[in-house]
Amino acid sequence: MPNEPNVTAIDALPASEARWIEFQKISWNDQAGKSRVWEAASRKTRGKSGVDAVAISTVIRHPNRSPSTIIILQYRPPVDAICVEFPAGLVDEKETPSDASLRELHEETGYQGKLKYISPTIVSDPGMSTANMQLATVEVTLKEGDKEPEQALDDGEFIERVVVPLDDLYSRLIKYSDEGKKVDARLWHWAAGLHFAKTML
Amino acid sequence: MPNEPNVTAIDALPASEARWIEFQKISWNDQAGKSRVWEAASRKTRGKSGVDAVAISTVIRHPNRSPSTIIILQYRPPVDAICVEFPAGLVDEKETPSDASLRELHEETGYQGKLKYISPTIVSDPGMSTANMQLATVEVTLKEGDKEPEQALDDGEFIERVVVPLDDLYSRLIKYSDEGKKVDARLWHWAAGLHFAKTML
Structure with a gap:
């Protein structure tokens, strides 16, 4: 039975010690020609892609269940909470984002699917960070009687996967939030767009 | 006619110089009871909320136009590109997120609307940052002949607003991306959820 993870200390991180992220002081000229400075965080791990x-974003099709997606729950130290997210991960040095999508889905959820689409490169929080990503859409087709597959997690990874009917996704995210879990903004927006289409159009 | 903004230099930002963001070295115990370290970026501007x-996310209702939303285009130094985003902004020190939503919508787009809903607190990029946010849904009701309102931008803010029919949002974001603009991941996810509801369910 795993322990409850917890934060024991938060200290200032000297730039010289940072291994995964770095701070940038960006000098730029604005639209009025004025010289300005912007501060940003950046990942040091970006590879060739x-x-x-x-x-x-996965859609699971099954002969007699309603279409579902897969979300994951994992503890995230920066927000000291269990976060609710789409399966996700960093792209390896020489990997394509499409390959990373199928690999991460398999590792974190056990499911193997067909890549239907991958988004253009989008930016995660461009007011404070250089971080970028792509959102893949993967379809998993199940037959009657297919068993739930095994996750393929690394040692020390604790990730819970949850299959949620798409019709229940939005209310499920509200419920998780009410329980003190933190929903990832991108997953929330996807579910909110889906919910909007059903209720406000 | 404004100039094309551009980045002139990217330097390492010493922690002692950072005014808007800071680096955290988070010590935490994982689920196996092992002591570990995580690196995160954090905004220094979080207020009482x-x-x-x-x-x-705005919906504009008009007697004889299809429902539309408003997106904004602005240059973002961290990604050195024009970004396509929902109207957004930081919550002031003593402000509520609901008030900030109506204020930012008015400043960035000129539109005034009614707050229909505000999301729980969601986390922007919880693998690398403490940043959090709320997503508001605002309804703007126009009458026949209403003029497009004036933006209320601060000096030195260059923000273009675009009213887009909801039916065209997803294809519009693809077009912007093809042109070299960078779409914000949260806006992309919202539009992708809407598009998914229309095409894959």
Whole structure:
């Protein structure tokens, strides 16, 4: 039975010690020709693809269940909470984002699917960070009686996967949030767009 | 006619110089009881609400036009590109996120609307940052002949607003991306959820 993860200390991180991220002081000229400075965080791990990370929106089709997606729950130290997210991960040095999407989906959820689409490169929080990503859409087709597959997690990875009917996704995210879990903004926006289409159009 | 903004230099930012963001070295115990370290970026501007920022998904209703939303285009130094985003901004020190949503929508787009809903606190990029936000849904009701309102931008803010029929949003984002603009991941996810509801369910 795993322990409850917890933060024990938050200290200032000297730039010289940082291994995964770095701070940039960006000098730029604005639209009025004025010289200005912007501060940003950046990942040090970006590989040849030029894309830091991928996330995967999955649709599971089954002969007699309603279409579902897969979300994951994992503890995230920066927000000291269990986060609710699409399966996601960093793109390896020589990997394509498409390959990373199928790999991460398999590792984090056990499911193997067909890549239907991958988004252009989009930016995660461009007011404060250089981080970018692509969102993949993967279809998993199940037959009657197919068993739930095994996750392929690394040692020390604790990730819970949850299959959620798409009709329940939005209310499920509200419920998780009410319980004190933190929903990832990107997953929230996807579910909110889906919900909007059903209720406000 | 404004100039084309551009980055002139990217330097390492010493922690002692950083005014807007800071680096955290987070010590935490994982699920196996092992002591570990995580690196994260954090905004220094979070106020009393505990929420860094808001974004606004608007629906404009008009007697004889299809429902539309408002997106904004602005240059973002961290990604050295024009970004395509929902209207958004930081929550002021003593402001509520709901008030910030209506204020930012008005400043960035000129439109004034009614707050229909505001999301729980969601996390922007919880693998690398403490940043959080809330997503507001605002409804703007126009009458026949209403003029496009004036933006209320600060000096030195260059923000273009674009009203887009919801039916065209997804293809518009692809077009912007093809042109070299960078779409914000949260806006992309919202549009992808909407598009998914129309095409894959």
